[in-house]
Amino acid sequence: MTPDTSPAPIPTPLALKPGTAWQDAWHRCLTTAPEAFQDDRVLNLWSAGWQRDGRVLPATTPVDGTPIAGPPRLDARTAARAVRAALDQHRAWRHVPLPERGARVTAALDALTEHRELLALLLVWEIGKPWRLAQADVDRAIDGVRWYVDNIEGMLTDRTPLPGPVSNIASWNYPMSVLVHAMLVQALAGNAVIAKAPTDGGVACLTLACALAAREGIPLTLVSGSGGELSEALVRAPEIGCVSFVGGRDTGARIATAVTDLGKRHILEQEGLNTWGIWNHTDWDALTAVIPKLFDYGKQRCTAYPRFVVQRSAFDAFLLAYLPAVRKLRVGHPLAVADPADPLPDLDFGPLINAAKAKELADQVAEAIDRGAIPLHRAGATPGGGHFLPGQDASAYLHPVTLLNPPPSSPLHHAEPFGPVDTIVLVDTEAELLAAMNASNGALVATLSTDDPATYARLAPQIRAFKVGHGVPRSRGDREELFGGFGASWRGAFVGGGLLVRAVTDGPPDERPPGNFPDHHLMP
Numbered sequence: 001m002t003p004d005t006s007p008a009p010i011p012t013p014l015a016l017k018p019g020t021a022w023q024d025a026w027h028r029c030l031t032t033a034p035e036a037f038q039d040d041r042v043l044n045l046w047s048a049g050w051q052r053d054g055r056v057l058p059a060t061t062p063v064d065g066t067p068i069a070g071p072p073r074l075d076a077r078t079a080a081r082a083v084r085a086a087l088d089q090h091r092a093w094r095h096v097p098l099p100e101r102g103a104r105v106t107a108a109l110d111a112l113t114e115h116r117e118l119l120a121l122l123l124v125w126e127i128g129k130p131w132r133l134a135q136a137d138v139d140r141a142i143d144g145v146r147w148y149v150d151n152i153e154g155m156l157t158d159r160t161p162l163p164g165p166v167s168n169i170a171s172w173n174y175p176m177s178v179l180v181h182a183m184l185v186q187a188l189a190g191n192a193v194i195a196k197a198p199t200d201g202g203v204a205c206l207t208l209a210c211a212l213a214a215r216e217g218i219p220l221t222l223v224s225g226s227g228g229e230l231s232e233a234l235v236r237a238p239e240i241g242c243v244s245f246v247g248g249r250d251t252g253a254r255i256a257t258a259v260t261d262l263g264k265r266h267i268l269e270q271e272g273l274n275t276w277g278i279w280n281h282t283d284w285d286a287l288t289a290v291i292p293k294l295f296d297y298g299k300q301r302c303t304a305y306p307r308f309v310v311q312r313s314a315f316d317a318f319l320l321a322y323l324p325a326v327r328k329l330r331v332g333h334p335l336a337v338a339d340p341a342d343p344l345p346d347l348d349f350g351p352l353i354n355a356a357k358a359k360e361l362a363d364q365v366a367e368a369i370d371r372g373a374i375p376l377h378r379a380g381a382t383p384g385g386g387h388f389l390p391g392q393d394a395s396a397y398l399h400p401v402t403l404l405n406p407p408p409s410s411p412l413h414h415a416e417p418f419g420p421v422d423t424i425v426l427v428d429t430e431a432e433l434l435a436a437m438n439a440s441n442g443a444l445v446a447t448l449s450t451d452d453p454a455t456y457a458r459l460a461p462q463i464r465a466f467k468v469g470h471g472v473p474r475s476r477g478d479r480e481e482l483f484g485g486f487g488a489s490w491r492g493a494f495v496g497g498g499l500l501v502r503a504v505t506d507g508p509p510d511e512r513p514p515g516n517f518p519d520h521h522l523m524p
Contacts, residue, residue: 013390014336017344022066025121029204032115033211042069042207045214045222046082048089053078054224062128062201062351063333065393071203071224079233082223083194086165087239089219090192094161098190102149105188108213109142109149112180115212116142119176122205127172128351128396130334131344133297140177140478145184147479148501152188155498159505161190162241162265165219166504167234169227169255170246172198172353173300178246178476180209182495183220186504191241192219196227196234200353227251231258241265242504246302249488256491260518265493267503267515271416272443272489274465275307276473277433278314281449284321286471291325294473295400298331298349298420303445303475306417309436312426319376322402326377326422329400332387345387351396352419358398361419365401368410376424377402414439430459438464442487445474466490482524490516494524 029037035050036043043050054072061068074082093101112119116138123134148155166186170179175198183193195210197203203224210222223230235243235258242265245255252270259266276294281287294305310318334350337343352358369375379399388394402422406412412423427433437446446465450456453470460468464486467474476483477496484494493503493515502513514524 012338014333014338014388015340016389017335017337017342018340020121020124020335020344022061022068022125025118025125026069026204028118029122029208032118033208036207036211037204040069041072042203044072044074044082044224045207045210045220047085048214048219050211059201061125062354062396063125063335064389065395066125068125069204071197071199073225074223074230075225076229076232079223079225079230080237082221083165083167083233083237083239086192086194086219086221089221090161090165090241093187093192093219094190096190098153098156101188101190102152104216104218105145105184106149107216108184108218109145111212111215112138112142112209115208119205119208122208123175123202124334124350126204127175127201127353128334129297130347130350132346137174137176141181141184144177144181144478145188148185148188152501155501156189156505159502159507161505163506164239164241165192165194165221166242166244167240168193168195168244169234170195170198170244172200172202173297173302175202175205176209179206182244182500184213184218185500186244187218187220189501189505191504192221194221194223194234194240196230197222197224199224199226231255235259236262242267245269247271252491259492265503266491267493267495268491269302269444269485270489270491271302271418272465272485272487273307273414273416273440274303274305274443274445275309275437275439276305276446277437277448277450277463278308278310278318279430279433279448279450279459280311280452280455281314281471282317282451283449283471284317287318287449288321288325290473291322292329292348295326295329295348295420298352298398300353300418303473304416304418305445305447305473306422307439308422308424309433310424310426311433312428315426323377326400326402327379329379330387331379331397331399333389333392336387336389347387349420351394352398353396355395357419358396361398361417361421364410364412364417365403365421368403368406368412371407371409373406373410373412373423374404375401376404416440434459434462440487440489442485442489444476444483444485444489445469447471447473466494484515486516492517499524
């Protein structure tokens with residue numbers, strides 16, 4: 001038989017799917033909410049109106065370096081005026097009957113549903129979410145708040161709104177399902193709401209969402225600015241009734257000190273090193289199936305699992321289950337297609353939030369290897385060979401990396417990387433397992449894979465995480481599911497279900513809300 005010597009077919013170069021360019025999304029925003037979008041900038045929302053103020057910072061998308069709208073940063077004096085105006089809104093809104101508040105929030109949810117795809121497209125460009133995950137972020141916000149509209153009446157029995165508005169300072173990774181969700185529930189409970197747009201991304205998506213809600217008379221304030229410069233207004237101002245924060249431990253600790261000194265209501269969700277333990281475990285097929293899901297959005301999630309703590313005697317079996325799964329991960333441009341008629345790609349993740357974060361993590365990986373960590377997996381796709389546009393800027397992309405035994409001197413040993421870097425630590429005893437799983441002084445979630453239910457029942461209570469799964473990942477949750485953290489991963493009131501409403505309303509004078517406070521830790 002004559003061998004086939006014909007050249008392999010040349011792959012069709014990828015191109016941006018028609019209608020999905022940043023300018024396409026921007027023009028749709030100008031048409032949909034002209035009151036909030038002007039020319040090439042977004043406006044700030046305060047005193048019940050859209051204000052053309054603040055110094056606009058240049059910004060680029062992590063997807064391919066395209067220039068996009070940056071946040072219009074306010075100064076401290078203007079932010080203080082915005083907070084005072086929000087208090088005036090709060091004093092009026094708290095007396096609006098609950099049925100009317102529910103009707104207005106429902107109308108806002110209907111508008112968000114109508115513009116679901118535009119909100120998702122903005123998330124793709126601003127923070128690099130693949131299309132599937134961007135849509136899920138929007139849907140979780142809408143569906144979650146609808147659940148509260150249906151169930152809020154019983155949650156508010158014998159409760160009243162706070163004395164002042166709720167101030168929200170949140171990270172960039174879940175603008176809709178965390179921040180907008182919280183804002184609308186806080187308003188439904190009778191509070192005016194203030195939010196600081198994250199500096200790193202999401203300002204256009206948040207602006208559109210707030211524009212749609214503000215049209216329904218919901219008292220929202222959305223401002224941009226430096227956290228340090230606006231802290232006096234958004235955290236320490238006497239007008240603020242509650243501070244809700246989602247972010248890192250360093251910033252969270254500073255806010256915690258401020259609100260504790262002032263005796264102010266607070267909800268501070270902070271990072272922790274969420275761990276997955278393997279002990280006397282044999283169901284490796286189940287682990288292989290779940291590994292790709294753990295890389296959703298490049299592990300840029302507060303409930304991501306970046307650390308595996310593995311029984312040494314099972315390490316070979318663990319690798320046989322883990323490596324084939326991680327090698328199949330799909331990374332690339334979220335809007336690139338081979339044919340204009342093709343659906344948008346189903347990727348595990350796209351870029352990190354910016355090129356600086358990708359470089360920081362790459363440098364940490366290189367340093368850890370220099371100091372003794374063993375690289376078990378390093379994907380090496382490039383714009384020329386992966387799911388990328390020809391010649392595109394890919395500086396914000398970091399492909400999956402797995403390291404064995406990062407040295408104690410490395411940040412990867414003790415802190416959450418917030419990117420697609422897994423670390424593995426080997427242990428020989430149950431005591432070592434628990435010590436390694438509790439390395440960060442508290443976490444939001446953890447999982448223990450073990451065949452024996454009795455072993456799980458004995459060890460799980462000793463893992464310092466708010467939620468511990470038995471062989472399955474845990475998440476922040478939706479609707480009635482509660483959420484919080486142990487140790488340094490959480491300060492203040494727990495949330496989720498009725499606890500979210502309880503955290504932003506007043507009850508009996510002697511009430512001790514479930515949460516992690518300086519003077520008490522109370523589980524629900």
